[in-house]
Amino acid sequence: MRLVAVGQVSNVATDVGLWMSLPAFxxxxxxxxxxxxxxxRDRRREAEALNGGDESPREGNGVE
Incomplete structure (x- = not known):
């Protein structure tokens, strides 16, 4: 058994905080x-409504 002198502080680094936070992720x-x-989903519906429900790309976009 190891004796600790009075006034000597021993810090033990643990990862308990990490393990305790994992269930929240x-x-x-x-x-x-x-x-x-x-x-x-909402953005797709909005785009379909603006295009008139047409799934095809618009013509005249300058790319041929």
């Missing part, structure tokens, strides 16, 4: 994925 990524999915 799963739901956070899930929520972010759902938000990104909804935004992309």
């Amino acid at each position: 799963g739901p956070a990524f899930l929520v972010a994925g759902v938000v990104i999915y909804v935004v992309r």
